[in-house]
Amino acid sequence: MFKVTFASLLIETLQSLFQQGVRVKEVVKYLDHLAFKSLNIIVVCVSFAAAVTILEASFHMKLVLHDDSLVPGFASMLIVRELAVVVMSLLLAAKIGAGIAAEVGQMKISEQIDALKLLGINPFNYLVLPRLVACLIAGVLLSLIANAVCLLTAALVTTWSLDQSMAFFMTAFRRFVLMKDLGFSLIKGALFCGIIPLVSCYYGMTCEPGAGGVGRATTKSVVSSSICIIVLDFILTLVFSSFY
């Protein structure tokens, strides 16, 4: 019997892209269902993450340098290069990764995947590819939104807590953050979010029967997606650093 491995899932999904194309209707459905319905939680969490970053950076700079005027610049750089996209991706891994693993796992247990096969539907093309494409697109769009929300919050906290003006924040932002920082951030966002459906569908498709099986699949999916995101972040940061 054909056993799904992560490598086979990846190969079959990519093969199905070239052989059967993408189901656009499904992509649109998942884009809304998986990504945009996560917008509220992303906005709230990245805002607080940005606020804490400003406050902590200010506290430590004052402690060591007795001057926190560099906080807006450094914080902006940190937000665009790391914070917004990583927090957003980890949130998505928890929210949609668990959902995908549970849904696909339940489909496997209840033989819906067999039913698809009997209709001549490639389950990788029907279940994995639309989610992958939706998450890649959502990764770019949500990275943009997360960065914008993070920077806006950082600017507001800077003016409120650090007694620095919005204009000062904007000047520091322009001096410290380069256009390619934003480009790399969007690439990271797409790749991090692309990992989530692949890992989650893999655990869903290899889910063991029963409620316990679905529970284990969702847990493994969230943990593995999060680890993959963090490891990939390290690798991409190393790669992108060679462009400076």
Added chain:
Amino acid sequence: MVGLKGEIMDVGKDAPIIELKSTSLGFDGHEVLKDFDLKLFEGDSLVLVGPSGSGKSTLLKLMAGLLKPQSGAVLYRGHDLSTLSKKLREEHLAEVGMLFQQNALFDSMTVFENLRFVIEEVEGIQQALDRKDDILETLEAVGLDHVLDHFPSEISGGMQKRLGIARALVLKPRLVFYDDPTAGLDPITSRKIVSMILELQKKWGATIVTVTNDMMRAYQLAGRCMVCFPGEFLKTGSAEDTKAFADPRVQQFIRGDVNGPLEAL
């Protein structure tokens, strides 16, 4: 593990619609089938009965082409299922319907959409639009024409089973597999479901293979029976022949005795 030896079921009509040739299959070192042979002809009604875990559903999935044998071949109208061309594969899919043990209904779709989806995928979107009446006719045949907009979770277990049957039959397949069509249903609903299967077979003339643990329903359905035990598949013939079959395990299973050669499985 004892090797499994199948016998050839030859009812002597034209070419078999399904033929298993020396097929072997196992999972994780556990052998389910070994050198198993089977022939099934147009219009046959084969019932697989036997204790849970004896490989009935596995055999069904093998015949449906959902599992590939580790050796040997499954032939559909003389063509090996594992090497079918795209065109033949499409023809095969259009000719096969299956009711899954857990119904396998698409829970994000309504009753009507579950059937429309099948036509959309196999025959195309335009066909699905053109064949709206066929969908309604099939749903009417199983008594679900009043719950078209309901989701599977909103209908009863018996209705879900009937929806599974309707989905298996919407393309008017020549070969239908029923995996435990009465599982979890009360005796009255079970009887109704089996009567409906027989009625629909009579109406559309399909070949059917049914898996069940319920001997009463097996007698009701069977043209021929096969009693499956872990390690062995016994061809027992018609319902009457099965009742009189000499093997003590068959008799123990029919009577449901706790004591006997079959250990509690």
